[in-house]
Amino acid sequence: EPEVTQTPSHQVTQMGQEVILRCVPISNHLYFYWYRQILGQKVEFLVSFYNNEISEKSEIFDDQFSVERPDGSNFTLKIRSTKLEDSAMYFCASTTDRRNEQFFGPGTRLTVL
Amino acid sequence: AQSVAQPEDQVNVAEGNPLTVKCTYSVSGNPYLFWYVQYPNRGLQFLLKYITGDNLVKGSYGFEAEFNKSQTSFHLKKPSALVSDSALYFCAVRGNSGNTPLVFGKGTRLSVIA
Numbered sequence: 001e002p003e004v005t006q007t008p009s010h011q012v013t014q015m016g017q018e019v020i021l022r023c024v025p026i027s028n029h030l031y032f033y034w035y036r037q038i039l040g041q042k043v044e045f046l047v048s049f050y051n052n053e054i055s056e057k058s059e060i061f062d063d064q065f066s067v068e069r070p071d072g073s074n075f076t077l078k079i080r081s082t083k084l085e086d087s088a089m090y091f092c093a094s095t096t097d098r099r100n101e102q103f104f105g106p107g108t109r110l111t112v113l
Numbered sequence: 114a115q116s117v118a119q120p121e122d123q124v125n126v127a128e129g130n131p132l133t134v135k136c137t138y139s140v141s142g143n144p145y146l147f148w149y150v151q152y153p154n155r156g157l158q159f160l161l162k163y164i165t166g167d168n169l170v171k172g173s174y175g176f177e178a179e180f181n182k183s184q185t186s187f188h189l190k191k192p193s194a195l196v197s198d199s200a201l202y203f204c205a206v207r208g209n210s211g212n213t214p215l216v217f218g219k220g221t222r223l224s225v226i227a
């Protein structure tokens with residue numbers, strides 16, 4: 001059964017460093033998403049991406065964040081200059097149609113020191 | 114603005130007993146409603162959804178949920194709980210217009226005791 005994959009599973013970085021989180025969505029999916037979950041808190045929407053552009057973004061997704069689909073299979077989230085409060089689990093998701101359920105990857109745990 | 118409320122942080126139930134995990138929502142227009150389950154150190158797994166049609170929807174692992182428009186609720190149920198059902202359960206909602214994002218509740222931890 002096809003699934004969303006994410007790498008790395010755990011990323012440790014120093015405050016102020018850039019990180020790139022990578023996702024490979026399910027191959028025939030058209031809509032792509034990033035969410036984050038701070039430890040013990042709820043899952044929060046960051047950004048949605050369709051047709052090679054951002055279709056929606058939350059207040060969390062400020063100028064430090066960017067997304068890219070560089071090669072038709074990968075979907076990346078870049079944090080330009082990480083802050084301590086960026087420490088969280090980051091989930092990628094994809095779907096065929098925005099009305100349908102989203103399929104989530106296993107997540108990348110980002111720890112900013 | 115969209116919102117989801119899961120009023121219980123924790124639900125404890127004995128194995129074999131029925132379980133209910135509560136969810137209420139607020140959204141403009143007709144809702145698309147979802148339940149996801151999260152096991153330790155894993156991503157979110159889709160359980161079931163309500164888009165339109167029959168108010169009672171059945172999903173994976175014997176779970177079901179009932180959409181109640183007047184009460185704006187979408188409670189998750191299972192007739193007979195298993196120890197393996199112990200996990201974190203998230204209710205989520207989005208509106209049916211435009212690119213409104215999926216909004217999650219804070220989650221309810223279900224513990225099924227043998």
